[in-house]
Amino acid sequence: MRRNDQTGELAWYRCWIPRPVAIGDLVHVAARRWTVEENVQAAKTHAGLDEHQVRRWNSWHRWTTLAMLAHAFLTMLAMTMNDTEPDHDSVGLVPITLGEARRLFAALTATASKTVKRVLAWSRWRRRHQHRARRAHYRRREGSITAAHRPDLRL
The missing domain is CATH 1.20.5 (Single alpha-helices involved in coiled-coils or other helix-helix interfaces)
Structure with a gap:
């Protein structure tokens, strides 16, 4: 159970695990929920995760796998590009986001081909x-x- 510092709202998780696990590990997994939700939202926005019209399990599974692969590619591209410019604040730039990485990749591949x-x-x-x-x-x-x-x- 945890309490929101601003609103005082309580949130709790009910967990079942077939073998004993330390409470610290459970807290760590529960804290990752927000990160997972942000990543799914980013995959919907930048990689088209939500654009499939589900008709069959196989097509949905393939589409989801491809969208998540594209999301991972864009994430790695953004991280790599940010590593090449480690000092963003000194030159007056924000770090490269997933959206910017997607736009750069599309523009560069379109012109390079x-x-x-x-x-x-x-x-x-x-x-x-x-x-x-x-x-x-x-x-x-x-x-x-x-x-x-x-x-x-x-x-």
Whole structure:
């Protein structure tokens, strides 16, 4: 049992364990509840944990595993990035959060995968496709106009 210092509210936990455990270990596990709730909320926000439409156990299990893996990846990325800049306050920066790590990862992977050659190839393909579509459209349009205005072409 514990008491909230600000509100005076009491909270207690009822535990059952098949073997004897020290009271200190039980208190430690109960104190971890808030951390677990924060992590689940962060996984919902940043890794899409709550975005699955549950229809089958296997798909839910896979989705949850993938979302938790993404959350762990973002957590490790943020920790690693914060370790490279250990003195945030002296340069006027806050530590990198999970949300910032997610935005940086998305931005850097999106730009890194688009090389100049790939972007130009995509542009050439798209412009070639537009040219073919325009030519086909003009041919079809020219054929219908010609047939309508020239009686000798009508069937």
